[in-house]
Amino acid sequence: xxxxxxxxxxxxxxxxxxxxxxxxxxxxxxxxxxxxxxxxxxxxxxxxxxxxxxxxxxxxxxxxxxxxxxxxxxxxxxxxxxxxxxxxxxxxxxxxxxxxxxxxxxxxxxxx
Amino acid sequence: xxxxxxxxxxxxxxxxxxxxxxxxxxxxxxxxxxxxxxxxxxxxxxxxxxxxxxxxxxxxxxxxxxxxxxxxxxxxxxxxxxxxxxxxxxxxxxxxxxxxxxxxxxxxxxxxxxx
Numbered sequence: 327x328x329x330x331x332x333x334x335x336x337x338x339x340x341x342x343x344x345x346x347x348x349x350x351x352x353x354x355x356x357x358x359x360x361x362x363x364x365x366x367x368x369x370x371x372x373x374x375x376x377x378x379x380x381x382x383x384x385x386x387x388x389x390x391x392x393x394x395x396x397x398x399x400x401x402x403x404x405x406x407x408x409x410x411x412x413x414x415x416x417x418x419x420x421x422x423x424x425x426x427x428x429x430x431x432x433x434x435x436x437x438x
Numbered sequence: 439x440x441x442x443x444x445x446x447x448x449x450x451x452x453x454x455x456x457x458x459x460x461x462x463x464x465x466x467x468x469x470x471x472x473x474x475x476x477x478x479x480x481x482x483x484x485x486x487x488x489x490x491x492x493x494x495x496x497x498x499x500x501x502x503x504x505x506x507x508x509x510x511x512x513x514x515x516x517x518x519x520x521x522x523x524x525x526x527x528x529x530x531x532x533x534x535x536x537x538x539x540x541x542x543x544x545x546x547x548x549x550x551x552x553x
Contacts, residue, residue, distance in 0.1 A: 369547060
């Protein structure tokens, strides 16, 4: 069955430090992969998506993600986090019905 | 108003009440979605409407009844809910009904508490 796993429920990093959020998926065909962010009290916003081509994808707010087919992973990275990055991050994969299968999310906490 | 708006933002209801959630999108999209978000669980897709026609119903209990009068408005009618229905209900829209391909735009959600 198709699934998305985000192994970390929450992650704490210091402001200015680098960030990597993990995402693993299970999907038979070439996946459409997404990262969304949900700031407190707000709806989800698309950070970036991967369909094909270059496996390193650039998104908004300085985020990037790398698709690794051999590891079934699509990890999100940022070289230097800001306090405003504190939010919950969701990885998702498009299924055969063109709908999203979501991970359970990773809450990012920023230490001053 | 811009983007996707949802009202009310918070709702407390008893198990015998009837209430409705409203969603409006100002993006000119043709598809709208209802999701249920519970703590520490993946988002659950409930319903999808594409050009006002329901295209997805993920085995949602009949106590949730969606209505889509036009491409800009989406309602979720609630009746005889259970405490386990307490959650954040998110509305989203996209250009068409392929939310697993096209970007979805989300509203801020309605926090529902069932007593």
